[in-house]
Amino acid sequence: MQKIFNLACGSFYALGAYVGVSAVSWYTSAGGPAALFVLPLALAGLAVGAIGFVVERGLLRFVYDRDEAFQLLLTFAVVLMMEDAIRLTWGTSPQSTSALYLTYGQVRVLGATAPVYNLIVIAASLVIALLIGGLLTRTTFGRIIRAAADNREMVEALGVDLRRVYARVFTLGTALGTLGGALVIPATAAMSEMGIELIVEAFAVVVIGGLGSMRGAFVGALVVGVLRAIAISVYPELEMLLIYFIVIAVLVLRPRGLFGGAAA
Amino acid sequence: MTARLVLGAAVVGVALAPLVAPTYHVLLMLPFMAYAVVLLGLNLLFGYAGLLSFGHALFIGIGAYAGAFLTGPLKVRSLEVILLAAGGLGALVAAPVAALCVRYVKIYFGMLTLAFGMVFYTFVLKFYRLTGGDEGLPFLRPALLGWSLEAMPKTDYLVGPYYYYSLAVLSVAALCMWRIVHSPFGLCLKTIRDNPAKAESLGIDVTRYRWLAFMLSAVYAAVGGALLGPPTGNVDPTLLYWTHSGNIVFMTLLGGFASFFGPVLGAFVFIYLQNWVMSVVPYWRLVFGAILAAIVIFAPGGLMGLAARRRRPMRVSGA
């Protein structure tokens, strides 16, 4: 939307995961009922999204009018800093919330066993996707965002303070990233590398779906997820390779992604 | 004139370093010289053609793995052959990659190069039998100009013959690149960087020139990558990882992409600063991230840009 390709989104994701772990372990040691652990988890994930505001105000806003290369490099600087900041705070060993996510039990879906928690996360992401879609298409704020992506000068000429819009959009994006990291954590362990790994995957998702298209990002995520699952069961060596080949194919054939807008 | 004096002093300093500097610091010069070769090429693409690649670690990796394969399974020890093969293989891989990438500019170009880099990274990581997976491959000691030098202690070999060999390669590479950027071709690249539409209207085939610049930069990166192998005696997939691509772009920016020797200076400062910071605190990325952010925001011209900014007022007052 802001036409910023954020290399740091993976780092935000990792940060959300770590904060999620900390929040949950604090919550259990404080004696909270196990069934409600999702609440502190989600809240922590959202709260730490405030880092996005800091990064946007503190760094990114200085380079909006410069070459995109500099924006890319600035987000790379954030990647470097965040990786060590996480190591400094949580150490190098992986952190996890143990088997807490099994508190919700398991169900059989389509002949396979799945933890209920995973289903909750899937439902939550659907809800979030719908909310974002609604925000973008139904509210004034959403219309301003979409207009700004099209024509910055025009929107500014209409008297909209784009700096505030950008700060909000970036913070919102960051919060979604950290929330995602926090929600995924009960099913896996937080590692400092997870952010750097994710960025490449997120990149695949966004490219396949089309830059700046929410519907595209969702479909892209689905494509990547399904393909990985298929590849793992058929020929594990090809798992990520396959994804990259699709990314390259999409970039070459449809540089705006499957759902990207028409050529300008 | 001052610039020539500084350059001359720098070359003499580098040439004398093994005789006067502590061995530890001399050893650090080896990766510096290898990266300097890489960056001369990368900056042809970024500083002169205006294309920022986030995937050049790919070609470093190709050069390094080519060397490991040649010295190991293929039993070729001559470093001259290794460097030629690395450059050739780099060009071979770059030809189709460049053809696809140069159709796009700006952020799309960066993303596409990143994707290609990660394809090769994954390939190297997953095809364990061929590449040794995450452990990598040994890079056996290469012979220099036909001398085997097997019997020499490793440190003596590295600070002696190998050091001067690297210096010679860097000098030749710098000389060639100097000619390239001052050739008619170099001028055409600058027109494309400044204004592709106008360049096109003058009959300059923008895509073709970008492709050529990409090819040259890939060959430089592969040769530099091959030089990285012998000092550690090992190559591994982190050489191909996208953060490595990020680091070399960082070096370029640190030194200053607008000047010919800026990236070389950047590599030097990066390597010694990284070493020093790591000896003080284990969190070098935190410090370097902050430095990178500061450069991007306050001094996009890098160290060379800062030096030029300081020189200019003096000239005015002197006139």
Add this chain to the structure above:
Amino acid sequence: MILRAEGLRKFYGKFCALDGVSLGVGAGEFVSIIGPNGAGKSTLINILTGVLRPSAGRVSFRGRDVGGIGPARLARLGMARSFQLVQIFPELTVLDTLQAAVVARLGRGTRLFASLARDRDVHAEALEVAELFGLGARRGVPARQLPQGDKKLLDVAAAFALRPHIILLDEPTSGVSTSDKTAIMEILVAASRRIGLQAIIQVEHDMDIVFAYSDRIIALHQGKVLADAPPAAIQADQRLIDTVIGRRVPSR
């Protein structure tokens, strides 16, 4: 005929920007294209210079079909252009800008290891064009530091440095003060004689300039050719002038 266009149509979606435009330009002609904003002048220029591909119709240049072959190849065939919004290479000096054009014309751009500084042909030819356009004294100045009028001249000079057969000037005097306009036009005409240019096509709004320099005027209106006649014939038709320069047509 050096340049001939037949039945050009261009659609942007459903909008028809050009609706069957035909024209020809012969040796020795100075042709001006006039018309109100939105008449299709920019689209026409972009098709003639190979930037856009026409939806229908053909363009031939020196007997060769050149529809949509791209500006670079067209330039090498001998058609040069300048731009309405001045296009320069901000970081390059005046001399380097012109040298780049000469290098491109001589096909020396892929000489990777040759020294540009020692290429006497390129240097001499670039300097000659710089002098021709009165930019000789500023040859070492980066283009971004030039005053607006000189930027405009440099844009045009780079096109002349290609020694083309024909040149298309997209509003050569726009953004320039009235007093400088005639000076620019005089330089242009002198330079075109010097390099043996066969024809000039210009898009221009300033009717004084158009009437003073054109051999023939083509008036565009709503994507169609409204008139194609010598200046005297156009000048005589007040109603036509009102239409093409966008004045309200008095309804009688």
